[in-house]
Amino acid sequence: MLPAQNQTEPGRVPGHIAIIMDGNGRWAKRRMLPRAAGHRRGAEAVRKAVMGCVSQGVKFLTLYAFSSENWKRPPEEVDDLMGLLRLYIRQELQELDENGVRVRFIGDRSRLSDDIRRLIEEAEIKTGANAKLTLIIALNYGSHAEIVRAARDIARDVKAGLVDPDDITEDLFSQRLYTEEIPDPDLVIRTSGEKRLSNFLLWQSAYAELIFLDVLWPDFDESSLAGAIQEYQARERRFGART
Ligand code: FPP
Secondary structure, three states: OOOHHHOOOOOOOOOEEEEEOOOHHHHHHHOOOOHHHHHHHHHHHHHHHHHHHHHHOOOEEEEEEEEHHHHHOOHHHHHHHHHHHHHHHHHHHHHHHHOOEEEEEEOOHHHOOHHHHHHHHHHHHHOOOOOOEEEEEEEEEOHHHHHHHHHHHHHHHHHOOOOOHHHOOHHHHHHOOOOOOOOOOOEEEEOOOOOOOOOOOOOOOOOOEEEEOOOOHHHOOHHHHHHHHHHHHHOOOOOOOOO
């Protein structure tokens, strides 16, 4: 049973929530701690977000863990983030599996280290049959690159005579994105007060509700999630139609 303040309207919980986890650095700075401490606390908030989605009955949760632009950060910080991801998968996989969480990764894997690539493949295989919640971790992900990759993929098929240009529909295009088979997000949350999408799920979020929270990511917890779901439920979604 969820605590009273975390209760949401059953039946109207967003099926897919996507989160831009922002504010780890500011959280650390306010405490005069190194940025790595903010990222560590950020990884703990990931646990809370995942468990919150499991108890709220959310079916898909996508987390923006590392963008294709994040390589521009100092190498020590990139190492810290990759290290945390490695640790998260190693430490949490068993519990995720026991809770019925399927883990998937989206993004360009070619630049990831061999051991991380192996770890994420193992995690996907081990949890592949779970169906309570699908946790999608965006790693070395960027929407522009994803869309260009899909276009290139379709162009190759056109050149090979496998696809007729007249048959290129929105559905076909969607199937060439990393998110093939994953429904579009209903709700995109960004923490830390910044109001940008930062190259995250641009195609997929065409009709998503956007919620910008003032909380810094390391402070995000089950009640922040419930608050965002309650705000989502208070909004009316019309998909461009009149009611
Ligand atoms: C933004 O904070 C956050 C990130 C760039 C990375 C998010 C990573 C984690 C939460 C940790 C590991 C992830 C998983 C899935 C275990 P920022 O550094 O940009 O913050 P700032 O804008 O305040 O500087």
